[in-house]
Amino acid sequence: MPGFISYQKKNDQEYATFCLAKWTGNAKINETVYLGRVVDKENGVFYSKKRGGLFTFSVKDGFGEAPEKEPDSGFGKRKAKRKEVCSLDYGDAFFLDGFLKSTPYYDVFCSIAPDAKDILLSLVYFYILKGGAREHMRDWWDGSYVCLMYPDAVPSGSKISKLYRKLSDPDLQLRFTRKYMEAVLSGSGIHGILIDSTGMPNAISMDKREVWNHDGSCDEGARLIYVCERNTGLPLAARTISGNIIDASTIANTIDDLERVGVCTDFAILDAGYYTDANIRLLHEKKIAFVTRIKKNRKLYKEIFNRNRPGLEDAANLVSFNGRVLYIKKVPCVLAESIEAYSYIVLDTKMQGLESAQALSGPIEDKVNREELERIRSMCGTFMMVSSEELDPSEILPLYYTRGQIEQVFDIAKGSAELLQLGLHSEETFDGHVFVSFLAVIICHLLQRLFLNERMTTSEALGALRNHKCKLYDNGDMVPYESKKKQNLCYDLIKVKPQKKHFDKCPSIWCVLARNSTDDGASQHRCVASSAPPVSSRTLRI
Structure with missing residues (x-):
């Protein structure tokens, strides 16, 4: 023809x-x-x-004649004209899921609780994208593309409580940590660790809630210890302890936990609260090199400082660091009675002036003698660090201040990963919440590194992506709206493009809307309703 x-x-x-x-x-x-x-x-x-x-x-x-079976066209069959049911927040959830799948950690997350994968990933995404009380999670889920990606989640108070209790199991967390460490070691590896803790004020009825006095502040609750990789700041492990346990007594168990999951580190950077003779001997026995700060009230600090403070302000000791001018003097020392090490006495000229104005005003008014004034002035702006390895004075500060990485991780946990949203009623649900927050911190940290050299922050990017919507039809077809410039920049970073999709399984709320949207009230849609509870009268008790 x-x-x-x-x-x-x-x-x-x-x-x-x-x-x-x-x-x-x-x-x-x-x-x-x-x-x-x-x-x-x-x-x-x-x-x-x-x-x-x-x-x-x-x-x-x-x-x-027609073929025996209709070829897959990417959409569902249409025996009647499809009708648009609703518009969903699309870009932020689609981007977050695509980003996690581009990392080696998606399979690790899915293996945590395979029978509860949908609710777990939905909860982690809620922590990052929305946050707030978990009783509002269902409202967010109903209006987000997450409800199509993970339709079995159908969040409710009892379901989230059950998940928290499941995740609090120590054996489950140990299996996760081992798989997670395997994924970390398959990449850039671990080059030393950072260890620090932060307070989690709460009034939960549990053994870990105790009164603490930390850095002069008094509160009640538990403490959270994080271990991070030194170079990248990637969170490696987390554990909770009673609020009244001091940092120095936790280092042995923290290192033991790392060794149980296959992390044999050879370098650690610690805050001053972890310095004790017992901890120094432990690190020395395990052949872990270390750098730590020493508090001014320790005998070692006073002995080294009194001997070496005269002559510290010599031009030969001048070092420039991060726009600051400092004097640093290296002095050999002995730790824990027998371990050879090196101490570094530091005088920060900028902080010297600020601290002098505050420290000397009272003694001057009280007419303290000249010798005491000189002693107070000599202490202002000074601090001391010790290292098990000999370093050049110009190297000690850049190395020690990589500790800022773990402080940033704590900021992420409290600001972006819902760590302090503690509307919980038992120690099990508390531990489960901390675990979910840890998963969210890992993703947020990786996102920060992704946008590090871009013209937008992570929060700006997720805000712009949330404005990218999609249409859902009564037969299960999902069609994204056209994406804008900022949204395209984000998608290009992880090399994904929004695409039309057909979903055989949709949340029951949209199936109800689809039935109501037909002229005769009959069900014309092809969605398979999930077993979701009624939307109204939801109560969350965790």
């Missing part, structure tokens, strides 16, 4: 028309036959209501 098939696109859908050339006298005309929607272009399958549905057509053989 002479002729050709012409294809046209309209609203992202392709349609076809058969054109047949004919001569009428001296004029050449095209007779056209409308074929309908293109279902399978390669095999010549089309759909037209006027022709009774599916059929085949080719230029050579003409019209043919």
Whole structure:
């Protein structure tokens, strides 16, 4: 049969028309036959209501019977015209899920609780994208693309409580940590660790809630210890302890926990609260090199400082660091009675002036003698660090201040990962919440590194992405709206593009809306309703 098939696109859908050339006298005309929607272009399958549905057509053989099975076109079957049910927040959830899948940690997260994967990932995404009381999670889930990606989640108070209790199991957390460490070691590896703790004020009825006095502040609650990789700040492990346990007594168990999951570190940077003779001997026995600060009230500090403070402000000791001018003097020392090490006495000229104004005003008014004033002045702006390895004075501060990485991780945990949203009622749910927050911290930290050299922060990017919506139809088809420049920049970073999809399983709330949207009240949609509880009268008790 002479002729050709012409294809046209309209609203992202392709349609076809058969054109047949004919001569009428001296004029050449095209007779056209409308074929309908293109279902399978390669095999010549089309759909037209006027022709009774599916059929085949080719230029050579003409019209043919419909194929036995409709080819997969990416959408659901349409026996009736689909109707738009709702618009969902799309970009932030789609981007977050795509980003996690681009890392080696997605499979690790999915292996934590395979039978509760949907609710776990939904909860982690809620911590990052929305936050707040978990009783509002269902409202967020109903309006987010997460409800299509993980339709079995259907969050409720009892379901979240059950998940928290499941995640509090020490054996489950140990299995996760081992798999997580394998994923970390498969990448850049671990080059030393940072250890620090932070307070978690709360009034939960549990053994870990105790009164503490930390750095002059008094509060009641538990404490959280984080271990991070030194170079990148990537969170490696987390554990909770009673609020009244001092930092120095936790280092042995923390290192033991790391060794149980296969982390044999050779370098540690510690805050001053972890310095004791017992801890120094432990690190020395395990051949772990270390750098730590020493508090001014320790005997070692006073002995070294009194001997070496005179002459500290010599030009030979000048060091520039991060725009600051400091004097640093290296002095060999002995720790824990027998371990050779090196101490570094530091005088910060900027802090010296600020601390002097505050420290000397009272003694001057009290007319303290000259010797005491000189002693107070000499202490202002000074601090001391010790290292098990000999370092150049210009290297000690950049190395020690990598501790800022773990402080940033604590900021992420409290500001972006819902660590302090402690509306909980038992120690089990508390431990489960801390574990979910730790998972959220890992993702947030990786996101910060992703946007480190970009023109937007993580929060700006997720805010812009949330404005990218998608349409959901009553037959399960999902169609994203057109994305804007900022949104495209984010998608390009992880090399993904929004695409139309068909979902055989949708949340029951949208199935209800779809039924109500039909003219005769009959169910015209093709969604498979999940077993969701009623939307109204939801109560969360954790």
